[in-house]
Amino acid sequence: MSESICKSEPDIKELDRRLVLATQSGLPLHARPYHWLATQLGVGPETVMQRLRAMCQDGRIRRIGVLPNHYRLGYVANGMAVWDIDDTEVMRAGALVGGMASVSHCYRRPRHPPDWPYNLFAMVHGHSRGEVLGEIRRITELLGAQGRAHDVLFSTRILKKTGLRIEG
Amino acid sequence: MDDVDRRIINQLQGDFPISERPFLDAATRLDTTESELITRLRCMLDDGLLSRFGPLFHAERMGGALSLCAMQVPEKRFGHVARLVNSFPEVAHNYQREHAFNMWFVLATETAEQLHKVSRQIEIVTGIEVLSLPKENEFYVGVNLQV
Secondary structure, eight states: OOOOOOOOHHHHHHHHHHHHHHHTTOOOOSSSHHHHHHHHHTSOHHHHHHHHHHHHHTTSEEEEEEEEOTTTTTOOEEEEEEEEEOTTTHHHHHHHHHTSTTEEEEEEOOOBTTTBOOOEEEEEEESSHHHHHHHHHHHHHHHGGGEEEEEEEEEEEEEEEOOOOOOO | OOHHHHHHHHHOSSOOOOSSSHHHHHHHHTTSOHHHHHHHHHHHHHHTSEEEEEEEEOTTTTTOEEEEEEEOOOGGGHHHHHHHHHTSTTEEEEEEESSSSOEEEEEEESSHHHHHHHHHHHHHHHOSOOEEEOOSEEEEEOOOOOO
């Protein structure tokens, strides 16, 4: 298939924005989803695929695939586990914690002493609170002396959940 | 949920192909057919087993700013403060948690300056200090879940 994909910088920026808007609620469940999007956006299918590949490459798209609903799959308990890790050790500790199968998100964030001494955050999922607590205990043991203090915060209620969306 | 559904959930959390017939390409890897894969995805989305299917965007790299914020809200003011906080469109989600810091929400704005401005406004209308904890490093945003 030959089509021109040479576009000016503002055109590409605008096309990428429209592509994000068109896919942020999901990919169409059509046999040729990128062709379907191309028709919607009034561009060629090769352009759509090329822009999506570019966004995957530069990290604007983390990945393309399914997002399982933890809760509906039986992982009804989740705890936000937090540790205070020495600044010289936190990168190594983060890589370890982030690699655990029970962890869906893992970040380093700033401390706010004295109220908030923790700098490593992980969302830990399980079938019950007991399972989550056991998992956090196991991770804390793996961290050993690196973890100076830790805590776990269970959520009791979702007060708002709109997700992140860009505006049209 | 059967083995095919499980394979889809376990193996299709990333790497969905960018090609002319991506469902066909993915179905081959999952030992199923193109039409079966499309039908299964539609069912699991309808049932809520999957929250979504498609590209997962990286908000900061898209040019936005995010921060996780925490507040210590007195129990008797909790409902009122939750309404005030939720009324800000920049609040993407908000959770009650068991801790002295009992309200945790994510602020999403276009720039870092707006982030600071909105958290300041929330402090003014609620009279409660907002702890802003923007991420400094990201270690994993998972594709770990196995069923």
